[in-house]
Amino acid sequence: MLDINYIIENKEHVKELLKRKMYEADIDGLVKNVEEKRKLQKITEDNKAEQNKLSKSVPQAKKEGGDVNAIFAKVKALSAENKENEEKLKVLESQINEILYALPNLPDEDLLEGGKENNKPIYYYKDKPEFSFKIKNHVELAESLGLIDYDRAAKVSGHGTWFYTNLGARLEWALLNFFINEHINDGFEFMMPPHILNYESGFTAGQFPKFEGDVFELKGMDPAKFLLPTAETALVNYYRNEILDGSELPKKFFAYSPCYRKEAGSYRTEERGMIRGYQFNKVEMFEYTKEDESDAAFEELLRKAKSLVEKLGLHYRVSKLAAADCSHSMARTYDIEVYLPSIGIYKEVSSVSNARSYQARRGMMRYRGADGKLHYMHTLNGSGLATSRVFPAILEQFQQEDGSVIVPEVLRPYMGGISVIKPIKK
């Protein structure tokens, strides 16, 4: 959520930044409504103050045998007068919130305007792998190596899902454990969040009200809950409605969870297999920082995410996202994209973002600074990493002519020392 006073004081600048994010909103109408609301609020509150004063005088009047009924009548009249204003206030408020709650975060000043087409690769690791033989895509590899069973998952669940089988499950588990240990070594605190979240959690994250359709709702629960689309949604709510002491920050967390998303509906060739499913595994890093320390934290998360891909030995690039391609709640996002040789494109394995105070405002998460005043925390998140993109990249980038796949060295301790995954004979 944006600071309404900041919007009022910097109306034109806010409009300009929203334009860079390709977001259209009636800012003038919003400001006008807020001003009108404040005027009406003053009148209503003054009226209430008068009512309170009169009501408080009742016991005294009773003692002195004064005309209590006259006071009752007066208060009642004032109260009736206010009723109309209160209705109007409610309407104004809901009009304001409808716009305010849906506004995205403002992009950082240095971001390029516009969408995906303006994303800018700023770093490459290793060269594109070259193959002297006809390569297979990750779906073919996963099946011939007996790592993934899509067909039986379709029977058991439906499309957009899969079983990890045998060495596939072990490879997946190895990846997750490798990531987890790296984060523990870096001093991050391991969390395992609930997967079932309430509406307020979705609101704080910025998921609601704008993107309710993207999550799986559990309508059987009252009130309805939803399945977390990323561990970020749980972690960003950990300190909701809390005030921490500045000395407690930064808080560095990471969590493992499956991520449940509805978006897997439409398939494109490049999203076959496990590139986009209803459920995938992810280890997520999350930091709460003081407001002047989030830039350093952002660099830290980016560095950590990069190091994971590098230790696996995968060719990848880092893209600095243009304003409109950053997530709704984020002021800046860098994507780490791993190369998939079969389709010749880079796919996101990590998204590192700084939400600045946007989420903290939505969830009222503050800290008391050294100055004794309250400040909004800054929140940051970064995947570290999503396995459903790393897994295919490993298969494709490390495939051999005989159809086998070399296991990255760092994963071998987690896989009982297995260094090569060989095709299974039919």
Next chain:
RNA sequence: GGAGAAAUACUCAAGUGGUUGAAGAGGAUGGUCUUGAAAACCAUUAGUAGGUGCAAGCCUAGCGCGAGUUCGAAUCUCGCUUUCUCCGCCA
């Protein structure tokens, strides 16, 4: 899933319709005394959100959350959430 009880400030806790935004105790902070500490005594201690004002301040909201009754609600009514106890089921 069923039945019951509870939720008040940093903590415990009093409070069943009226100057109660809240007694009391503990804790914390400051002070007196002391070489220092302890003890004793004294004082302070709701943070917050919103509005208004140059400011000091003032106003509104706020006793789990949300509605309602009333001139007036911590107190009465309804819905919800969470916690505890018991039963059922179960890893």
